Amino acid sequence: MVKHSLAPGQLDEYRRRGYLLLPSLLDSSTLATLHEVIDALVAEALSSGSEGVVELEPESPDGEPIARRLYDPFERHQAFRDLCVDTRLLGGIESLIGPDIGLHHSKLNMKPSHVGSAVEWHQDLAYFPHTNDDLVTALIYLDDATLENGCLQVIPGLHKAYLDHHDEDGRFSGLITDRLLQDETSRAEPLAAPAGSVILMHCLLPHSSLPNRSSKGRRTLIFEYRASDALPILYSPRAVGTEEKARHLRGKPARFARLAGPPPLIPRLENNQSLYQLQEETLARRESGERPGS
Numbered sequence: 001m002v003k004h005s006l007a008p009g010q011l012d013e014y015r016r017r018g019y020l021l022l023p024s025l026l027d028s029s030t031l032a033t034l035h036e037v038i039d040a041l042v043a044e045a046l047s048s049g050s051e052g053v054v055e056l057e058p059e060s061p062d063g064e065p066i067a068r069r070l071y072d073p074f075e076r077h078q079a080f081r082d083l084c085v086d087t088r089l090l091g092g093i094e095s096l097i098g099p100d101i102g103l104h105h106s107k108l109n110m111k112p113s114h115v116g117s118a119v120e121w122h123q124d125l126a127y128f129p130h131t132n133d134d135l136v137t138a139l140i141y142l143d144d145a146t147l148e149n150g151c152l153q154v155i156p157g158l159h160k161a162y163l164d165h166h167d168e169d170g171r172f173s174g175l176i177t178d179r180l181l182q183d184e185t186s187r188a189e190p191l192a193a194p195a196g197s198v199i200l201m202h203c204l205l206p207h208s209s210l211p212n213r214s215s216k217g218r219r220t221l222i223f224e225y226r227a228s229d230a231l232p233i234l235y236s237p238r239a240v241g242t243e244e245k246a247r248h249l250r251g252k253p254a255r256f257a258r259l260a261g262p263p264p265l266i267p268r269l270e271n272n273q274s275l276y277q278l279q280e281e282t283l284a285r286r287e288s289g290e291r292p293g294s
């Protein structure tokens with residue numbers, strides 16, 4: 001048996017609900033190391049004005065820049081690389097998608113106190129469709145996640161198909177526009193959990209988070225794992241840039257792509273904006289009353 005593999009009941013829960021919450025999986029020592037590394041990387045990026053390292057919150061109470069995302073942490077420090085292949089994570093990932101595992105991308109969302117941005121309802125795989133849906137998002141709570149600081153919300157069981165993320169004019173909005181969502185949000189479940197908890201989430205499970213209006217920040221480290229034979233089917237600047245940083249982690253690299261899962265919707269991405277930027281532009285258009293195609 002693979003170390004830290006999931007139990008049959010956990011596998012059933014993941015397949016039925018589209019996610020699995022593993023409370024307090026990481027110890028305080030691991031968290032302390034990551035906190036120290038993150039503080040140093042963010043401080044250096046803000047002081048040097050390095051582009052492409054962090055994304056900033058659009059608003060700041062005192063006018064000083066506040067980071068809301070650290071890009072590609074796997075590429076920036078050994079501590080993230082070590083955690084990405086830690087058996088505490090890979091054991092569960094292997095239980096879900098098999099022994100041949102790659103990393104599609106990594107990121108760190110910050111949710112700083114009082115100004116942490118909301119994330120609207122979306123599916124991860126809508127941004128980067130693959131030949132199959134054997135991709136698992138590992139969301140690692142580095143701080144306590146509560147209702148007050150905008151913990152993750154999910155709609156259990158709604159991970160069997162792609163939902164549309166395009167406006168009426170065909171523009172990719174970065175958030176779910178499918179009418180089905182309107183009937184399902186009443187079932188949304190907030191996933192509050194202590195620091196060190198890990199959520200293993202199917203790449204098609206709709207999820208969101210509210211703004212952080214509390215006095216404490218909330219950081220979430222994200223690794224997007226994929227089966228080695230799950231390969232991207234979209235050619236775009238975003239896809240090319242991501243694939244340059246994709247890594248094979250365990251098992252055998254794939255010789256053939258596997259075609260399986262629900263038919264993917266192809267996003268019409270006009271630029272390389274982040275999720276935050278795409279969603280904010282969409283909401284701004286709606287508030288201004290801009291009509292599709294204008």
